[in-house]
Amino acid sequence: MTSHFGLMVVFALFVSTVFATLMRDQPKEQLAFGARLLVGFVGAGVLIGWLLYPLPL
Amino acid sequence: MRATTADRTQPAAIYLICAAAWVVPGLGHLLQGRRQKGLIFLVALTLMFAYGLWLEGRLFPFQISEPLVALAFIADLGIGLPYFIAKSIGVGAGRVVAITYEYGNAFVIVAGLLNMLVVLDAFDIAKGRK
Numbered sequence: 001m002t003s004h005f006g007l008m009v010v011f012a013l014f015v016s017t018v019f020a021t022l023m024r025d026q027p028k029e030q031l032a033f034g035a036r037l038l039v040g041f042v043g044a045g046v047l048i049g050w051l052l053y054p055l056p057l
Numbered sequence: 058m059r060a061t062t063a064d065r066t067q068p069a070a071i072y073l074i075c076a077a078a079w080v081v082p083g084l085g086h087l088l089q090g091r092r093q094k095g096l097i098f099l100v101a102l103t104l105m106f107a108y109g110l111w112l113e114g115r116l117f118p119f120q121i122s123e124p125l126v127a128l129a130f131i132a133d134l135g136i137g138l139p140y141f142i143a144k145s146i147g148v149g150a151g152r153v154v155a156i157t158y159e160y161g162n163a164f165v166i167v168a169g170l171l172n173m174l175v176v177l178d179a180f181d182i183a184k185g186r187k
Contacts, residue, residue, distance in 0.1 A: 007112075007160045011167070014105040018171045021097045022178050 012041035071183040078179040080137045082172045085179025098175050106136050106168040110143055114161020115151020129162070135169030 001007065020034030078085025083098030110116075117129040134140055143149045149165070152158060181187045 002157050007157070010108070011160075011164065014101055014108075014164075015167065015171070017097065017101045018175070021094050021101075022174060027093065 008045050009042055012038050012045070016041060071180065074183045075176055075180050078176040079135070079172065082137065082139075082175060085176060086182070089179065089182050091182065098172075102136065102168050102172050102175070103139055105164055105171070106139050106143075109161045109164025109166075109168060110148050112157040112161030112164060113152045113155040114149070114158065114163075114165040116140065116143060116149030116165065129166055132166040132169045135171075135173045136165075137172060140169070 001010065016034045016037035019037055020030045024030040024033050074085045074088055077088055081099065082102035083095040083100075085095075086092075086098060087095030116133050117126050119130045120126040151161070155161075178187070
């Protein structure tokens with residue numbers, strides 16, 4: 001997989017997994033927190049991408 | 058209840074746990090009975106590091122004349138044993154022209170930095186703070 005979006009999702013998945021495991025103790029809480037982090041990371045990435053879209057390089 | 062770990066942990070053992078946590082991602086947690094967390098760290102961080110190398114990321118050398126390269130080296134080193142294994146088998150040369158080069162660097166560097174956080178977490182557990 002070499003697409004920007006795909007790699008961003010994979011990266012966010014790894015980081016969310018580690019953060020959720022670090023910050024929560026119960027598996028159920030880890031899953032819920034990890035899912036929220038993943039959505040937040042990917043959502044923020046897409047949002048920032050669109051905000052930067054009109055800017056010249 | 059968590060404080061019992063600290064009650065049993067001698068100061069010298071705390072630093073041994075931190076060293077183990079650095080050498081093998083997750084080992085600090087496994088040694089302290091946090092099996093689920095330890096296994097997740099072991100799998101996730103090792104995979105992230107390996108994936109970064111597969112994306113043709115580079116293992117940076119220690120180059121004091123280039124401060125950012127030196128910082129990247131320190132971050133790479135954070136993953137512990139996998140770094141030395143990768144070096145010894147000759148992967149991590151990095152191919153600057155590869156389309157995934159920068160992504161690979163991000164994966165490798167962040168895997169090392171996350172393992173540093175995991176080491177600090179293992180330290181906190183050994184101290185009885187968590």
